[in-house]
Amino acid sequence: MPDTALRDHAARDAALLEINDLKTYFHSDGGTVKAVDGLTVKIRLGQTLGLVGESGSGKSVTSLTIMGLLPDIGARIAAGSISFLGRDLVQLPRAEMRHVRGKDIAMIFQEPGTSLNPVYRVGDQVAEAILLHEKVTRAEARARTLKLFQEVGIPQPEMSLDKYPHEMSGGQKQRVMIAMALSCNPKLLIADEPTTALDVTIQAQILALIRKLRDERGMAILFITHDLGVIAEIADEVAVMYRGKLVEYDSVRNIFANPQHPYTKGLLACRPRLDTTRRRLPTVADYMLTTTDSDGRMVITEKTLTPARLAEIEGRGRGRLLHPRDESRSSSLVPSPPSSGERARVRGPNGDDACQSEIEKPLTLTLSPQSRGEGTREDVAFVPANQPPLLRIENLKVYYPIKKGLLRRTVGHVKAVDGVSFNVYQGQTLGLVGESGCGKTTTGRAILKLIPVTSGTVTFDGTDWTSLRGAELRRQRRRMQIVFQDPYSSLNPRMTVEAMLTEAMSVHRLGTSSQDRRDRAASLLEEVGLLAEHLQRYPHEFSGGQRQRLCIARSLAVEPDFLICDESVSALDVSVQAQVLNLLKDLQEKRGLTYIFISHDLSVVKFMSDMMAVMNAGQIVEFGPSDAIYANPQNDYTKKLIAAIPQPTMEAIERRERERSKFK
Numbered sequence: 001m002p003d004t005a006l007r008d009h010a011a012r013d014a015a016l017l018e019i020n021d022l023k024t025y026f027h028s029d030g031g032t033v034k035a036v037d038g039l040t041v042k043i044r045l046g047q048t049l050g051l052v053g054e055s056g057s058g059k060s061v062t063s064l065t066i067m068g069l070l071p072d073i074g075a076r077i078a079a080g081s082i083s084f085l086g087r088d089l090v091q092l093p094r095a096e097m098r099h100v101r102g103k104d105i106a107m108i109f110q111e112p113g114t115s116l117n118p119v120y121r122v123g124d125q126v127a128e129a130i131l132l133h134e135k136v137t138r139a140e141a142r143a144r145t146l147k148l149f150q151e152v153g154i155p156q157p158e159m160s161l162d163k164y165p166h167e168m169s170g171g172q173k174q175r176v177m178i179a180m181a182l183s184c185n186p187k188l189l190i191a192d193e194p195t196t197a198l199d200v201t202i203q204a205q206i207l208a209l210i211r212k213l214r215d216e217r218g219m220a221i222l223f224i225t226h227d228l229g230v231i232a233e234i235a236d237e238v239a240v241m242y243r244g245k246l247v248e249y250d251s252v253r254n255i256f257a258n259p260q261h262p263y264t265k266g267l268l269a270c271r272p273r274l275d276t277t278r279r280r281l282p283t284v285a286d287y288m289l290t291t292t293d294s295d296g297r298m299v300i301t302e303k304t305l306t307p308a309r310l311a312e313i314e315g316r317g318r319g320r321l322l323h324p325r326d327e328s329r330s331s332s333l334v335p336s337p338p339s340s341g342e343r344a345r346v347r348g349p350n351g352d353d354a355c356q357s358e359i360e361k362p363l364t365l366t367l368s369p370q371s372r373g374e375g376t377r378e379d380v381a382f383v384p385a386n387q388p389p390l391l392r393i394e395n396l397k398v399y400y401p402i403k404k405g406l407l408r409r410t411v412g413h414v415k416a417v418d419g420v421s422f423n424v425y426q427g428q429t430l431g432l433v434g435e436s437g438c439g440k441t442t443t444g445r446a447i448l449k450l451i452p453v454t455s456g457t458v459t460f461d462g463t464d465w466t467s468l469r470g471a472e473l474r475r476q477r478r479r480m481q482i483v484f485q486d487p488y489s490s491l492n493p494r495m496t497v498e499a500m501l502t503e504a505m506s507v508h509r510l511g512t513s514s515q516d517r518r519d520r521a522a523s524l525l526e527e528v529g530l531l532a533e534h535l536q537r538y539p540h541e542f543s544g545g546q547r548q549r550l551c552i553a554r555s556l557a558v559e560p561d562f563l564i565c566d567e568s569v570s571a572l573d574v575s576v577q578a579q580v581l582n583l584l585k586d587l588q589e590k591r592g593l594t595y596i597f598i599s600h601d602l603s604v605v606k607f608m609s610d611m612m613a614v615m616n617a618g619q620i621v622e623f624g625p626s627d628a629i630y631a632n633p634q635n636d637y638t639k640k641l642i643a644a645i646p647q648p649t650m651e652a653i654e655r656r657e658r659e660r661s662k663f664k
Contacts, residue, residue: 014044014045015042015043015044015083016043016044016045016084016085016187016188016220017042017043017066017082017083017084017188017220017222018041018042018043018081018082018083018084019039019040019041019042019062019066019080019081019082019083020040020080020081020082020083021038021039021040021079021080021081022036022038022039022040022062022065022077022079022080022081022082023036023037023038023039023077023078023079023080024036024058024061024062024065024070024075024076024077024078025075025076025078026074026075027074027075027076028074034244035058035061035244036058036061036062036065036244037058037243037244037245038080038244038245038246039058039062039080039239039241039244039245039246040246041239041246041249043188043220043221043222044220045187045218045219045220046214046215046218046219046220047220047221047236047237048214048220048221048222048223048234048235048236048237049220049221049222049223049235049236049237049238049239050223050224050225050231050234050235050237050238050239050252051063051222051223051224051225051239051241052225052226052227052228052231052238052239052240052241052267053226053240053241053242054226054242054573054575054576055226055543055544055573055576056243056543057241057242057243057244058241058243058244058245059192059224059225059226059241060110060192060193060224062224062241063107063190063192063222063224065077065082066082066084066089066105066190066222067101067105067107067190068089068092068094068097068100068101069101077090084100084104084105084188085104085187087100099133102129102132102133102184102186103133103184103186104186104187104188105186105187105188105189105190106180106181106182106183106184106186106188106189106190107181107189107190107191107192108174108177108178108181108189108190108191108192108194109177109192109194110192110193110194110196112165112170112173112174112176112177113165113170113173115177116165116173116176116177117165118164118165118166119164120164121161121162121163121164122160122161122163122164122165122168122173122176123142123145123146123149123160123161123162123163125176125180126145126148126149126176126179126180126183127141127142127144127145129180129183129184130144130145130183130184133183133184134184142161144183145161145179145183146158146161148179148182148183149161149175149176149179151179151182151213152175152176152178152179152182152209152213153175153205153209154172154175154176154179155172160172169202169436169437170198170199170202170436171198171199171202171205171206174194174195174198174202174206175206175209177194178194178206178209178210178213182213182217185217186219187219187220188219188220188221188222189210189214189219189220189221189222190221190222190224191210191221191222191223191224192224193224193225193226194206194210194223195207195225195230196225196226196227196571199435199436199600200600200601200602200641200644200645201435201640201641201644202435203230203644203646204643204644204646207230207233207234207646210223210234211233211234211656221234223235226573226574226575227271227574227646228255228256228267228268228271228574228648229271229645229646229647229648230646231252231255231648232252232256232646232647232648232649232652232653233646233647233652233656235252236251236252237249237250237251237252238250238251238252238255240255240261240263240264240267242263242300243290243298245298247261247263247264247300248260248261248263248264252653253650253653253654253657256268256648256649256650256653257650262284262287262288262300262302262303263284263287263288263300265287265305266282266283266284266285266286266287266288266575267284267574267575268648269281269282269286269287270282270283270284270574270575270577270578271574271578271603271648272578272581272603272604272606272607273603274602274603274606274630274642274645276314277627278314278315278607279314279315279316279317279318279319279585280313280314280315280316280317280582280585281314281578281581281582281607282305282310282313282314282578283575283578283579283582284575286303286305286310286313287302287303287305288300288301288302288303289301289303317585317586317589318379318589319379319380319381320379320380320381320610320625320626320627321381321382321383321425321427321428321610322380322381322382322383322610322611322625323382323383323423323425323428323611324382324383324384324385324387325382325385326385327423380625380627383425383428387425387426388462389423389424389425390424390425390426390460390461390561390562390594391423391424391447391458391459391460391461391562391594391596392423392457392458392459393420393421393422393423393443393447393456393457393458393459394421394456394457394459395419395420395421395455395456395457396417396419396420396421396443396446396447396453396455396456396457396458397415397417397418397419397420397453397454397455397456398416398417398439398442398443398446398451398452398453398454399413399414399415399416399418399454400413400414400416401413402414415617415618416439416442416618417439417442417443417446417618418439418617418618418619419456419618419619420439420443420456420615420618420619420620421456421620422613422620422623424562424594424596424611425594426561426592426594427588427592427593427594428594428595428610428611429588429594429595429596429597429608429609429610429611430595430596430597430609430610430611430612430613431596431597431598431599431605431606431608431609431611431612431613431626432444432596432597432598432599432605432613432615433598433599433600433601433602433605433612433613433614433615433641434600434614434615434616434641435600435616435641436600438615438616438617438618439615439617439618439619440598440615441566441567441598443598443615444482444564444566444596444598445482445566446458447465447480447564447596448477448480448482448564449465449466449468449473449477450482453466460476460479460480460562461479461561463476474507475508478508478558478559478560479560479561479562480560480561480562480563480564481555481556481558481560481562481563481564482555482563482564482565482566483548483551483552483555483563483564483565483566483568484551484566484568485566485567485568485570485571486571487539487544487547487548487550487551488539488544488547490551491539491547491550491551491554492539493538493539493540494538495538496535496536496537496538497521497525497534497535497536497537497538497539497550498518498521498535498536500550500554501517501520501521501524501525501535501553501554501557502514502517502518502520502521502557504554504557504558505517505520505521505557505558507558508558510557510558510559518535520557521535521553521557522535524553524556524557525553527553527556527587528549528550528552528553528556528583528587529549529579529583530546530549530550530553543576544571544572544573544576545572545573545576545579545580548568548569548572548576548580549580549583551568552568552580552583552584552587556587556591560593561592561593561594562593562594562595562596563593563594563595563596564595564596564598565584565595565596565597565598566598567598567599567600568580568584568597569581569599569604570599570600570601577604581604581607581608584597584608585608595608597609601645602630602641602642602645603645605626606626606627606629606630609626610625610626611623611624611625611626612624612625612626612629614629614635614637614638614641616637621635621637621638622634622635622637622638630642
């Protein structure tokens, strides 16, 4: 091999960034938090290291430590080194660190909406980074910005240069952030949860873009996320963190084929998958127990989870409850009994002989080992033919006027919901799935009359909600509640948990006295997995998952029959998400609740839902049993949603490794 080739090969193998025994601590009156406690990893040029863990594991603090962005008060690097291009960033003076930051190391933050300045055009914000680090004119900086916009795939790049952040979609804003990070040709790109808030289709585009830029530019990437499914799409090596410590560090192939640490096993298991029929999700707590020894050190004990125990966890709870047999068949797809050893098939609108049996009789499907990893059975029951729906939506429309001119005349309408019709039966879960802007959230709010309805009818238990007003509407609303997406913004920060829960009871005259309502509130907290002693706490004293449990408890405080869950787990870590999804299933079975479950994540919707409605541009484009829609999607839009979901399988990992080989 020629000397130049040997040098190039050695340069590629040498570590670009090497973190050795890093310890970052935060000090406060309440004590010391060891956010990062002894982290050792390294990244080479052209390589992607995935940093994985739940909120509070130390992932983001690691990135802020590398970038030199720790707060001046309360935070310090207690020990360790961060070697980058032969220099220790921990010891680097601030003035020199400013030259490194943005030029040699760049970062994409989690939420582009809050990372971009709302009063400056996006083109100017990207050009500003170029002007800061490069000796170029404004015209040259603008030309380079245009080229970057073209490279990251922003539509109509010349026009987009002069747009403000609010004029762009979430995916477009994230592309602007990527362009800004790449503006000075960094050698290391840190991506901190860059796809968490995005739809699965936009997420797939962003991941493909980051892979393409990494391979073409030969840069290194530190990719931070809580989702191992996303890691399988992009990483070469994976470092798993738990409570500040590195618990597993290996290639992506070994992590998925043979995980060693119980925490990694739990993270892999708790994510819903489209090709399984689980009724419940395993959680991290099923794989390990965390305690503290006499010296205050964390002790992790692995739990023995046998195949029989795992099957018991995943199989608890009821099976699917589908629409009446004739209605299911006419709406879209109906599952039919498969032959021995085959995967459950689906039929079209005409059905088959197996679907003509007695309507009230449950249908049992034998699913193949491929569908779940082991042979299982799942009961699929149909609602009796003579049972009326609990909720009937007929031709629901929500239009918003477009006004222009001095006199603000209406020149058109935005058809947010355009003729939606469906039924939901007692005890069912209907999943509404689609990308942002498809109309699913607007549909949920229109059902509750939280926004005006343009036309159509909403009939709940025989009552026409569209005609309700004033006191009668408030009285009926007790029966149908909503759990919002962001638990922090939907909870009053000045009210204690007790005040939140008992206020709703008082408004609807539930409970015989203040003490009775307080006892009910304490019982509710325990029912959702919290403690009665939490009644006197405020929302900021809880984690994200705990706050979502509070929102569920608040909705249940008025003893509803129906819950609308609007993206209620989309902002949660996958491990916490699994706990909340299991909780919702348990509450449904215990209280006989009926759900509309709204999400952009098809795998979560399939796990939760009996029936599924796929929405696009304000209309339902596909409707039917959730398992059947996944097994045989009919609409191109549904197929696109399914194809965009990350595939954390060895086959997919090996395929991506083969695709990368042409760049090496």
